[in-house]
Amino acid sequence: MFSRTQTILIPVISVVLGLLIGAVVMLVSGYNPIEGYSALLRGSLGDSFYIGETIRQITPYIFAGLAVAFAFRTGLFNIGVEGQLLVGWIASVWVGLAFDLPKIIHLPMAVLAGAIAGALWAFIPGLLKAKLRVHEVIVTIMMNYIALHLVNYLVRYVISDQQNTTSRVPESASLKSPFFEALTEFSTMHYGIFLALAGAIIYYVILEKTSTGFELRSVGFNQNASQYAGMNVNRNIILSMVISGAFAGLGGAMEGLGTFGYAFIHGAFSGVGFDGIAVALLGGNVAIGVVLAAALFGILKQGALIMPLQSGVPTELVEIVIAIIIFFVASSYIIAYLLQRFKKGAQ
Amino acid sequence: MKKRKFGLALSMVLAAGTILGACGSDDNESSDGSSGGGDDAASNDFTVSMVTDTGGVDDKSFNQSAWEGLQAFGEEYDLEEGTNGYNYFQSNNDADYVTNFNTAARSEFDLVFGIGFLLTEAIGQVAAQQTDTNFAIVDDVAEGDNVASITFKEHEGSFLVGVVAGLTTESNKIGFIGGVESDLINKFAAGFQAGVEAVNPDAQIDIQFSGDFNNASRGQQMAAAMYGSGTDVIYHAAGGTGNGVFTEAKNLKQQDPDRQVWVIGVDRDQAEEGALTANGEEYNVTLTSMVKRVDIAVQDISKRAMDGDFPGGEVIEYGIEEGGISIAETQDNLTQEILDEVENYKQQILDGEIEVPSTR
Numbered sequence: 001m002f003s004r005t006q007t008i009l010i011p012v013i014s015v016v017l018g019l020l021i022g023a024v025v026m027l028v029s030g031y032n033p034i035e036g037y038s039a040l041l042r043g044s045l046g047d048s049f050y051i052g053e054t055i056r057q058i059t060p061y062i063f064a065g066l067a068v069a070f071a072f073r074t075g076l077f078n079i080g081v082e083g084q085l086l087v088g089w090i091a092s093v094w095v096g097l098a099f100d101l102p103k104i105i106h107l108p109m110a111v112l113a114g115a116i117a118g119a120l121w122a123f124i125p126g127l128l129k130a131k132l133r134v135h136e137v138i139v140t141i142m143m144n145y146i147a148l149h150l151v152n153y154l155v156r157y158v159i160s161d162q163q164n165t166t167s168r169v170p171e172s173a174s175l176k177s178p179f180f181e182a183l184t185e186f187s188t189m190h191y192g193i194f195l196a197l198a199g200a201i202i203y204y205v206i207l208e209k210t211s212t213g214f215e216l217r218s219v220g221f222n223q224n225a226s227q228y229a230g231m232n233v234n235r236n237i238i239l240s241m242v243i244s245g246a247f248a249g250l251g252g253a254m255e256g257l258g259t260f261g262y263a264f265i266h267g268a269f270s271g272v273g274f275d276g277i278a279v280a281l282l283g284g285n286v287a288i289g290v291v292l293a294a295a296l297f298g299i300l301k302q303g304a305l306i307m308p309l310q311s312g313v314p315t316e317l318v319e320i321v322i323a324i325i326i327f328f329v330a331s332s333y334i335i336a337y338l339l340q341r342f343k344k345g346a347q
Numbered sequence: 348m349k350k351r352k353f354g355l356a357l358s359m360v361l362a363a364g365t366i367l368g369a370c371g372s373d374d375n376e377s378s379d380g381s382s383g384g385g386d387d388a389a390s391n392d393f394t395v396s397m398v399t400d401t402g403g404v405d406d407k408s409f410n411q412s413a414w415e416g417l418q419a420f421g422e423e424y425d426l427e428e429g430t431n432g433y434n435y436f437q438s439n440n441d442a443d444y445v446t447n448f449n450t451a452a453r454s455e456f457d458l459v460f461g462i463g464f465l466l467t468e469a470i471g472q473v474a475a476q477q478t479d480t481n482f483a484i485v486d487d488v489a490e491g492d493n494v495a496s497i498t499f500k501e502h503e504g505s506f507l508v509g510v511v512a513g514l515t516t517e518s519n520k521i522g523f524i525g526g527v528e529s530d531l532i533n534k535f536a537a538g539f540q541a542g543v544e545a546v547n548p549d550a551q552i553d554i555q556f557s558g559d560f561n562n563a564s565r566g567q568q569m570a571a572a573m574y575g576s577g578t579d580v581i582y583h584a585a586g587g588t589g590n591g592v593f594t595e596a597k598n599l600k601q602q603d604p605d606r607q608v609w610v611i612g613v614d615r616d617q618a619e620e621g622a623l624t625a626n627g628e629e630y631n632v633t634l635t636s637m638v639k640r641v642d643i644a645v646q647d648i649s650k651r652a653m654d655g656d657f658p659g660g661e662v663i664e665y666g667i668e669e670g671g672i673s674i675a676e677t678q679d680n681l682t683q684e685i686l687d688e689v690e691n692y693k694q695q696i697l698d699g700e701i702e703v704p705s706t707r
Contacts, residue, residue, distance in 0.1 A: 049453065053446045149558050152527060164529050165468055185453075186476045188445050259442055260468070265527050267465065267560040267586075268401065271440055305443055306450055309430060315437050 006339060010332045011282050011289070015296065018325035025320055026313060036313040043306030044299040050306075052180060052187025056259055058298030060085070062196040063251030064276025065283055065290040066203050067118075067244045071136075072285050073207060074240035075220035080125060080140025081248040082273025083147030084118040086266070088249025089256040090151045091117030093263040094159055096169030096256070106172040111195070111253045118249015119242045121147060126241030130234035136241070144269065152265045165264040175258035190258030197291065199250060204287040206243070216240050248273065275301075278326050297322070393653040395420070396434045397460035397645070398447040402561070403437055408586050408614045409641045413462045413485065416642025420649045430454050444469035452477035458652045460485060460645060464531055470494060481657050483648050485641060486531060492660045497644050500666030501531070502538030502705040503696055504637040505582070507667075507674050508611045509542020510692050511635050512550075512580040514685050517607055519550045522573040524592055526560040526585035530706075535584035535613070535637070537707045545701075546688065553578065554707075557588045566591025574599055574608055580634060582611040589613060590620065596632040597623045604630060609680075612636030618677035636675035644671055668697055 023033035044054045064081050071078035078084075092114035099106060125139035159166045168174075180189040207213040218226045219236045227233050251272065256263055279297055283289030304318035328335060397413055399406075404414040417433045426432030434456070436447035444466050451459040452473065459480060461470040464487035474482045474491040481493050488496040512521050523539055525532040536554050543550050553573060557565045566588035573581055574595065581596070583589035589612070596608045604625045611634050612620060621633030644665050651657055665671025674689060681689075695701045 043450075049449065053449075057442065152558060156528065162530070164464060186449060186473075188442075255442070262468065264441070264465070264468070265529065266441070267527055268562070270442075301439070302446070304439070305436065305446055308437065309434060309450070309454065315439060 006336055007284055009339065010335050011284060011293070011329055013335055014282070014325050014328035014332075017328050018321045021324050022317060022321035026317060031311065031313045035311040036307060036317065039307045039310035039313070040300070040303030040318070042303075042310065044303035047185075048183060049185040049187045050302065052184025052189035054298050054302040055193050056187065056189045057302050058294050059190075059192040059196045059254050059258070060251040060272045061275060061279050061294035061297050062291055063199055063247050063254060064272050065279030065294050066199055066287070067247035067251065067273075068276045068280035069283065069285040069290050070203060070207070070247060071240055071244035072280060073220050074216045074236060075223070076126075076129070076237065076240055076244070077137050078122065078125075078140055078241065078244050078248075079137050079277070080122060080143045080147075080273075081244075081251075081276045082269050082271075083140070083144035084121045084245045084248035085252040085255070085270070085273045086144075086147045086151045087121045088114035088118035088252030090154055090159075090252075090263050091249070092173075092253035093166055093169055093256040094154075096173030097159065097167060099173075100170070101172060103172040106170075107175070107257070110169070110173040110257055111175075111250065114249045114253025114256065115246040116249065118252060119246040122241040122245020122248065123238065126238040126245075129241070130237045144273075148266060148269060151263070155263050155265050159263070166262045168261045169257055173257060174261055175254065176261060188259050190254075192254035192258040195250065195254065196294075199247060200287040200291050203247070203290075207287075212239070248276070251276075278322065281326060282329050392431070393424070393426070393458075393649075394430070394432060394456045395426075395458045395460070395649050395652070396436060396451045396454075396456040397462055398436045398444060398451060398466060399438055400444075400463035400465045401438055401440065402463075402586060404435055406587065407590075407617075407620070409485070409639065410462050412615055412639070412641040413460060413645050416645035417460075417649070419642065420646045423646075424653070438466075441465065445473060448473035448482070449477070452480040455480075457481060458483065458649060458657070460648075461489075462486075462641070464529070481652055481659060485644065488662050494660065495648055495658045496662040497648060498662060498664050499639050499641075499644070499671055500664060500703075500705075501584075501637070501639060501672065502534045502541075502703045503667050504639065504672040504674065505535045505538030505584075506542035506545075506696065506701075506703045507689050507693060508582060508635055508637045509539040509544075510546050510689055511542075511674070511681065511685055512539070512582060512609075512611060513543040513545070513547035514688060515609060515634060516547065516550055516580050518577045518579045519547070520576070520578040521550050521552050522570075522578040522581040523552060523554045524566060524569050524573075524581060524583045524585050524589065525554070525556040526588055527558055528556040532556070532584050533707050534705045535582075537704045539582050540707065541704055542692070545692065557585055559588055560586035562588050563591035563594065567595045570595035570610075579607045580609040580611065582613070582637075584613045584637075586614075593617070593620045593632065597621065600630055600632050601625045604628065608632055609634040612675065614639050614641070616675035616677050618675060618679075631680060633675075633677070634680050635678065638673050638675050640665070640671045640673070667693060 026033040026036050067081045092110045095113040096110040125136045128134040129136045175190040175192050177191050215231050223233050279293045283293035300318045304315040307313045399410045402410045404410050421433040459482050461484045467487040467489050470482050470484045471489045474494045483495040485497045570592040583592045596610045599608045610632050617636045618633045621631045
């Protein structure tokens with residue numbers, strides 16, 4: 001397909017083009033793009049508070065991106081990351097509230113509960129795909145809605161006494177970090193970023209360094225060939241969805257135990273899971289790419305919040321930039337073609 | 348190749364660490380610097396801002412109403428839009444609330460409104476940290492000496508539109524579509540039910556929740572099911588989901604202009620949402636609206652804060668009496684008889700003869 005340099009160049013060029021076209025949109029609508037982008041940078045990396053918030057924003061993006069990317073490498077399109085994230089969120093908060101244990105047991109247990117819940121939620125579409133060939137896109141989309149309403153029900157009637165939010169998880173199950181809070185002037189940055197980076201390393205190791213990972217990737221390349229080579233395709237499909245769901249569930253646990261420290265009734269989807277699709281796409285479905293793409297998304301989304309205040313540019317502009325970036329990544333053949341033409345021209 | 352990749356990753360982590368470390372040493376100074384000038388704001392350079400929930404300031408509902416209130420306040424006292432006057436912070440995601448409150452406090456706004464009960468936790472958290480800034484939460488109660496809680500007696504207004512619905516219905520079947528089931532939305536449902544029962548004890552009321560404030564297609568489906576089973580008046584308290592109710596009602600009216608289909612709007616005067624043209628004639632399916640004057644509340648609290656009378660730690664309730672709750676000014680679809688009856692019940696509520704229930 002693409003050469004090695006191309007796989008790196010295409011996302012980079014897409015980002016640059018996205019930002020450039022964003023600047024043109026700003027110019028056309030009467031804003032100053034330099035002011036706009038510098039406000040965006042100030043609002044995401046300008047001082048310690050915003051850096052803290054940006055890192056907090058990046059954390060669930062990494063997990064969501066890894067979740068989508070993992071399934072994608074096995075040839076599965078997991079649109080259900082949003083739902084898996086929500087059930088992971090509620091499960092981790094629930095375990096956080098239900099038990100009274102020392103932190104060294106309680107916190108890992110709560111985080112793990114999130115992963116398991118996400119994994120179970122993704123197991124269902126995996127099983128349906130493996131056994132009955134039901135397309136995972138349809139099932140995962142449906143499961144998102146089930147997750148949203150189930151979680152809202154649990155928050156209101158099971159975990160809390162008809163409240164809109166649950167109580168806060170106790171210190172023993174919290175990822176909140178007084179150290180980072182002090183360092184970043186009360187930002188909501190928490191320890192989850194280390195888990196997210198560890199998650200990226202685990203992702204890399206599983207996919208690239210183990211025979212299971214080889215099988216998973218092989219199924220992604222060609223199911224028939226894999227089957228002919230003696231691999232159990234169905235088992236790999238389920239496994240891939242389960243691991244993908246576990247990553248998504250961990251992303252939810254980060255929100256539940258770190259960013260918020262509680263679960264609440266969602267009026268609509270959080271959007272993190274859907275952004276994960278874009279993160280994975282931009283990151284080329286490799287660990288380091290996902291981390292970098294998540295960082296870019298975190299910076300853009302966080303910086304967007306302050307843009308209207310400091311430069312008058314509406315936050316929606318960032319959505320436009322992101323959409324353009326994704327457009328170029330998705331139409332990567334155009335860029336690859338142009339690159340080739342450019343090379344030939346030079347010769 | 349693999350090794351080089353790992354090396355790259357390692358150096359990235361290190362680089363990130365260095366950047367972070369550098370920031371850590373900075374921030375003590377900057378926080379010292381910023382806390383100096385915050386307090387001594389004279390009343391003429393009063394600044395005020397609001398943080399929206401995920402609906403945004405163009406939600407045709409209470410975020411928009413709050414922003415209109417701030418704009419009116421700014422105009423009245425000659426404030427400019429921006430960091431030195433009045434402004435809003437748009438939240439695109441639930442995780443943005445804390446960031447936005449913090450940014451508002453750090454931009455040294457004297458008063459920061461949080462619009463909607465979704466922001467309660469965030470406002471409580473930030474208010475405890477940013478003690479020099481005053482906060483106000485709309486639609487819920489938050490704790491803290493620097494937080495004012497603004498609530499509305501939605502049940503009173505819902506009672507009045509319930510009276511309208513009870514007198515208007517011909518099929519004696521009335522629907523209620525709520526957003527996410529919560530104490531707040533139950534206040535609407537309870538008041539509405541009581542209002543209908545007061546004037547029309549025979550009417551059946553079907554109370555349903557869409558589970559979502561932002562899903563117009565779900566609202567349309569639910570409305571289609573209700574109208575299909577003979578319901579002729581639907582009261583929605585579902586934000587953006589309610590827009591679907593209007594769509595369905597307008598579709599039905601378009602197909603059969605003689606059919607009786609009504610929607611009762613919420614929060615703002617929603618008459619413009621219900622307007623349509625069928626067979627060259629103009630119709631409007633909006634029967635009336637339960638208007639919640641978030642704008643009046645926002646102006647009122649801003650004024651008090653500017654005059655140094657900020658009601659921190661208090662819960663302020665706006666009802667019919669305070670001018671915070673009423674039925675819409677557009678009354679083209681209401682007969683004089685109904686208006687008289689509404690006026691009659693309104694007076695009874697004001698006189699305390701009727702105690703409208705706020706829970707079901």
